[in-house]
Amino acid sequence: VDRVLRGRIDDRFSTVHLGGLNLDAREARGVRRVKILGCGSAYHTGLIGAQLIEELARIPADAEPASEFRYRNPVVDPDTLYIAVSQSGETYDTLAAVQELKRKGARVLGVVNVVGSAIARETDGGVYVHAGPEVCVVSTKCFTNTAVAFALLALHLGRIRDLSVADGKRIIAGLRKLPEQIAEVLRGEEEIKKLAAEYANAKSMMFVGRVRGYPVAREASLKLKEVSYVHAEAYPASELKHGPLALIEPEVPTVAVLPDDDLLEKNRATLEEIKARSGRILAVAHREQEKADHTILVPRNEVELDPILMGIPLQLLAYHTALALGRDIDKPRNLAKSVTV
Numbered sequence: 641v642d643r644v645l646r647g648r649i650d651d652r653f654s655t656v657h658l659g660g661l662n663l664d665a666r667e668a669r670g671v672r673r674v675k676i677l678g679c680g681s682a683y684h685t686g687l688i689g690a691q692l693i694e695e696l697a698r699i700p701a702d703a704e705p706a707s708e709f710r711y712r713n714p715v716v717d718p719d720t721l722y723i724a725v726s727q728s729g730e731t732y733d734t735l736a737a738v739q740e741l742k743r744k745g746a747r748v749l750g751v752v753n754v755v756g757s758a759i760a761r762e763t764d765g766g767v768y769v770h771a772g773p774e775v776c777v778v779s780t781k782c783f784t785n786t787a788v789a790f791a792l793l794a795l796h797l798g799r800i801r802d803l804s805v806a807d808g809k810r811i812i813a814g815l816r817k818l819p820e821q822i823a824e825v826l827r828g829e830e831e832i833k834k835l836a837a838e839y840a841n842a843k844s845m846m847f848v849g850r851v852r853g854y855p856v857a858r859e860a861s862l863k864l865k866e867v868s869y870v871h872a873e874a875y876p877a878s879e880l881k882h883g884p885l886a887l888i889e890p891e892v893p894t895v896a897v898l899p900d901d902d903l904l905e906k907n908r909a910t911l912e913e914i915k916a917r918s919g920r921i922l923a924v925a926h927r928e929q930e931k932a933d934h935t936i937l938v939p940r941n942e943v944e945l946d947p948i949l950m951g952i953p954l955q956l957l958a959y960h961t962a963l964a965l966g967r968d969i970d971k972p973r974n975l976a977k978s979v980t981v
């Protein structure tokens with residue numbers, strides 16, 4: 641995280657410098673929509689990015705799996721800014737989406753980790769994530785850094801458009817706190833290891849979150865599947881009652897991601913619904929949750945940045961679940977480092 645922030649923040653004016661963005665202030669003001677494309681973890685950081693851009697820059701934004709977008713003959717809109725996200729920069733579905741967009745005359749930026757990769761070359765500009773090499777097949781530190789890169793991008797677009805200096809300062813101060821807070825989360829590893837041992841024999845795991853918590857729930861569920869092969873589902877918390885509640889039983893624990901935002905009370909009601917069906921609950925929150933069987937505590941920061949911090953203990957949970965089950969974490973079965981077909 642230090643690396644993605646380094647040299648990019650100007651505290652005096654609460655602005656950020658994104659050298660390779662290739663989008664001047666006039667162009668930034670003309671953006672009517674942002675559409676973010678990526679696969680797997682990259683798609684999930686896109687969901688976080690879309691929320692940050694809506695919150696901080698007040699531009700309507702959404703994310704879609706690039707692997708879907710490329711096949712549906714999408715309508716390409718000249719006032720939409722398209723952003724492709726990829727750790728490796730080589731994922732074929734994402735590259736194909738970029739090529740399709742370019743063929744139709746769209747402006748496409750990249751949020752990419754590997755410098756000089758195919759997606760970095762094909763896009764018109766963008767932000768490098770500087771997470772260093774991902775030694776493992778699955779994306780972990782890159783997930784975190786990409787979310788931080790999106791916070792910087794949202795801040796940049798926001799300061800050109802609507803965002804106040806005060807809000808800019810607040811978010812910048814929050815970003816500055818992240819490295820130490822991440823270190824604090826990592827210091828809690830022993831406790832997470834014990835929790836992983838306790839939940840490792842689950843028949844299936846449910847992950848839920850509302851708004852800021854939802855992309856984190858999706859990513860945590862993907863991480864668990866990828867490295868431990870435990871079946872997991874992720875749902876927006878309010879969708880539970882539209883079907884998935886039927887799955888809740890003691891052998892199907894729920895991981896609930898609970899940012900300290902104005903949805904906390906609503907989230908607590910979801911915990912009650914799960915408890916009423918004898919479901920076990922592991923919460924990720926800023927304070928102990930009385931309805932949960934266990935709570936992993938995460939330091940408080942600006943709520944907009946909660947998805948960045950809250951993802952980290954759940955990466956550790958997936959890691960320790962995989963270890964507890966004797967999986968080969970560095971070479972999960974059936975996965976490739978970059979999916980190039």
Ligand code: F1P
Pocket residue numbers: 679680681682725726727728729730731734777778779866975976977978979
């Ligand atoms: C996308 C991705 C990863 C996933 C797996 C397969 O990679 O879906 O998120 O963990 O390794 O590829 P990338 O485009 O971010 O390199």
